Every structure is written in C-alpha cells, then in structure tokens.
Amino acid sequence: SAKLLNSEDHTEQIWRSRVRSLCSVGWDKRQQLVSSTMCTHQFKSICFQATRRALSYWSHRTGSLAKPESISSVCAVRLMSIDSGGGDSGHPPERIPRAGKYRSAWTILKEEMEGIGTMKPPGTVVPRETDVLIVGGGVIGSAVAYWIKERSPKGSNVVVVERDPVYTRASTMLSAGGIRHQFSIPENVQLSLFATEFFTNIKEHLSVIHESPPDIGFNHQGxxxxxxxxxxxxxxxxxxxxxxxxxxxxxxxxxxxxxxxxxxxxxxxxxxxxxxxGEGWIDPWSLLRALKQKNISLGTKYIHGELFDFEFLTQQDHGAGDRNLRLDSGVIRTKDGREHEIRFSVVVNCAGPWAADVAEMAKIGLGDEELVYPLPVEPRKRFVYVTHCPDGPMLDFPFLVDPSGFYVRREGYGGNYIVGKSPACEEDEPDIGNFEVDYDMYDEQIWPDLAKRIPAFNNSKMKSAWAGYYEYNTFDQNLVTGPHPYHRQMMFACGLSGHGLQHSIGVGRGVSEMILDTDYQTIDLTRFHFDRFINSTAIEEQKIV
Known part of the structure; x- marks a missing residue:
C-alpha cells in the first residue's frame, strides 16, 4: 500500500484504480477482523491517504487548489461517518451528472466505496457518456445495437436502456412470432427476405464462443x-x-x-x-436472447433503468447551426432510485408502444416548427388465444390469414393452435390500462369465423390466452425510422404495427447505416422517415395482421 501511495504516476485511470484497490483491501480486512481496533485504524489510515492524494491530484488538474488542512478535516469527518456506519445524510446523491460536468473526487470515492461489497460501484452502473444510446432493449433495440457493434466493435460505445430486463411485458415476447414475405410495399418485402436469410444462417451471425449455438426454432411453414x-x-x-x-x-x-x-x-x-x-414462425424469446448475448460479448452495455428526461443545450451553449435546442444527454433512473445523466452523440428511439412518450421528452409534438408534429405511435392491446383441436389439420397446416381478419397457426404437434384478430374498428379497441384478456372476443368474434372456415374447429376448446401491447402507428400503420428533421441526432426505429419481430434485423441494419454511413447502403428506407408526417404522405400497407 505504501509503495502504491508513494508512486508519482499521476494519471486519472491509474489513480482511480488505486483508490479502489486500496479501499477494497482495507474493507475486506475490516470485515474479517471487525472487532479489531487496529484494523479499523488501518482502514481509516489507508482511506485517508488515498483520498488525500486523490483530492490533491484533482485539485491540481482543475486548477482549484485545496488546502491540506481542509482536505484532512474533510477526510477525518467522512471516515468517522463511514466507521460509524452512517454517511452524510444516509441518502445517495440525487443525480450523477453527465460527462463534462464537475464531480468532486470525494463524491467519486464515496460511491466507489459503497459498491465494494457488491463489486459493482453505483457510480459506474450507468456510463456518463456514450456514442449511441438506445432506448428500449427489445428485439429492435438489440438489433440496432448488434449491427453497430458488428461493424464497429471497437470504434463505437453502445448503451441500451431497458426498464423490463426479463421482458415479461415486452411486445417481442408476447407476439405470435410470424415471418412472412407477403406485403404490398416493396421495402417491407425486402426487409422480410433479409430476415429469412439472417434467421436461416443465425448460427453464423449470433454464435458466441463457449456458448451453445443459437436455435430460434424456425418453423418453415408458409x-x-x-x-x-x-x-x-x-x-x-x-x-x-x-x-x-x-x-x-x-x-x-x-x-x-x-x-x-x-x-x-x-x-x-x-x-x-x-x-x-422462407416464411413461417420463430420463438421470439430465443431470438432476443441470442441477440442480447451476442451484443454483450461485443461490448454493448445493457442498463436496467428507465429514461425519463432529456437535457438540452441552447444555441448559446453549442454555438452552431440554426437550432435553438440540441439534445445533449438523457436522464436515466435506475432501480436503486438514483438518477444518471448520460451524454450521447446519437439516441435511437426503440421504445415500441411507448415511443411517443420518449419523443415528447425531446419536445417532439410540443414545440414549434418541426417540433409541432408528434410521433403518431401508441400502444394497442392485442389478445392471443390458445385452443386445442384434436381433429385439426397438422403438419400441412400453414399460417392462415382469413378475409374476416383472424389468423391461426399450429403450436407444436399436440393439436394446439394459437389464434388472434385485430378489432374491426376504433370503437372496439380494448382498454390498455391492464393485461386482462377479453375471453368474450374469442367466443363472439373469432370462434364462429374459425369454425366456419375450418369445420374441424367445431370440436375445439380454448385452453389459455394472453394479452400484449402492439406498437400502432396511427398515421399509416408502418415503420418510422431515420432521423428527426429537427433533432438530427435522434433516430427512430418504431411504429411497425405488428411486424416488428420479422423486420427488426433489417431495420436495425438500416439504422446502423444511417449512423455510421449517414445513408442507406442496402435497403432504402427513406420513405419511412418522419418527414412523411409533416408532408402528409401516408404509406398504406394493404394487409395488416
């Protein structure tokens, strides 16, 4: 310890590492010999010396010289508080600022010491800056992260913020998992064709060393x-x-x-x-798990938290361009109640059904000029029913879409089928305030048409059901991607209205091209940019399932 403390190598990374290692040694020793007065004094001494050197170094760097006696008094008070099990006020800091804002060396040290027991210092849970911040860690957000890190594994830092890390209510997990090429818009067909190619060769794309090859259960049934x-x-x-x-x-x-x-x-x-x-269905959870596992192996950082605000720079602050406001950083609240500011170069809105809420945080739909136009994406609740039909079609049964609006496909080989249908009109849309299933919808609207189309379903019984949210683009039920016309560093990847799972891989690649190349290199998705809302140019898909 004395040898480390007497070193004259004044670099930020080495000094912070030393403070952590010195405090870790003292804390472990103190835990082992908690009743030893000598150990307690040794712990105080080591922390005091490390803090004194760190404060002196930071004072020298910032040009704000601190008096030795003031450093001593501060260290003594702080260490007495630590020794007695207390703290300044017993509460964590209200907000950890973004990169570029001053933070005292003592604050940094205290946060790192608090995390010694868990080996995960609270101050480093959320980085203070990143190149790309992705809001939403579902299949679309993870696909965006994958393509950025795949192309630039060392050149780009990527942080993904997800408030539901086990995805119990994520749209990805609650979908039917369908993959189809039958769209009326050419770009949608191209996105699906690319998805099929990717899923067919998924082991080449998403395999991770020392892990089992990914298997997404691709059922090739058209x-x-x-x-x-x-x-x-x-x-x-x-x-x-x-x-x-x-x-x-x-x-x-x-x-x-x-x-x-x-x-x-x-x-x-x-x-x-x-x-x-090339058509059929996959297991959504297996795809998401494979993407996330691959991303983590490439260096993507997933944060369990929720974005609840943005920080802006005014024109006076950034001094460039003709924009009065410029997005500078996001504010993330983690599960421990702390607020973290994270500065970014680009933020990607992949928040699914809640994408409009994220857009409003950036004043989209609440401002002037281009900010007048809101993002027309909202959550809609959809139900998926599982029914058992012992005499129903088996291996030759395709993913059937009926003119009346219902869809049905086989689920396994035991005579089970999943069925769903979108409401016929706006007035029939279910309440999104809960995840309760409307079982009457199956009995009154789905089963009569299903039994008429496939008479074998007259001898069937509904076994279970679930509800999930559907990111619905109220303007034209199609993808929203590309940059916002005002906030050029905000990208969109949302609003896919039921075909997000199958188009996630292609959309993720497109967003990565816009970020890294400033233009599309493969599938041109320009028609799906935000500008069409301003110009009132709808892109109508003929068949939304």
Missing part, C-alpha cells in the same frame, strides 16, 4: 392468405411484385386451394397466396 372476389386483382399484383423481389409465393385459384387443403371451407373465397419458401 403463410396462406385467402382473398374474396373483390381483392383477387390486388392479390395477383402483390404476388407478382413479391416474386420479382425474390420471394417464392404461389398464387392459388379456388380449385387449387380445395385440392391442396380439403379441410378448408372456401365459401366467399376466390383465391389465395401461399409462401413456398
């Missing part, structure tokens, strides 16, 4: 969309476009449907489209 006579021409056009982009979609007439699926009642159906390759 989607089957049924269309009434009025939608037949549109389906033909969509299938042509999808195949031109590389999808493998078959157009089936009514007679072909009857021959291939004899268990279907085709009343009111004119034709159908079937995915022959």
């Amino acid at each position: 989607y089957l969309f049924l269309a009434p006579p009025r939608d037949a021409e549109l389906m033909i056009e969509n299938v042509k476009m999808q195949n031109e982009l590389g999808a493998k979609i078959a157009f089936l007439t009514k007679s072909q449907l009857a021959q291939k699926y004899p268990w279907l009642n085709l009343d009111g159906v004119e034709c159908g489209s079937l995915g022959l390759e």
